[in-house]
Amino acid sequence: MTRPLPAGRHAASVSIRSGHGTASHDRVLRLNLDFRSPRLALRHAAAEGRAWVRSQDLS
Incomplete structure (x- = not known):
């Protein structure tokens, strides 16, 4: 998600x-x-979201 500043x-x-x-x-x-x-904000948000999911212990 993005919002204007x-x-x-x-x-x-x-x-x-x-x-x-x-x-x-x-x-x-x-x-x-x-x-x-x-577009740049969304790209960064997607990358951060994927990184957060990968960092979680899913066991």
Whole structure:
């Protein structure tokens, strides 16, 4: 997800859902960097989300 910031910059965040039904929850990562375009912000958010998922112990 992105949102516009002042001076034409863009913020990025990513939502990661886990579980099913009433046992599901979302983890939202709000990233501290800002970007010159929404595309760059989305690319960064996707990379950070994948890195977070890989870092979790899924056993």
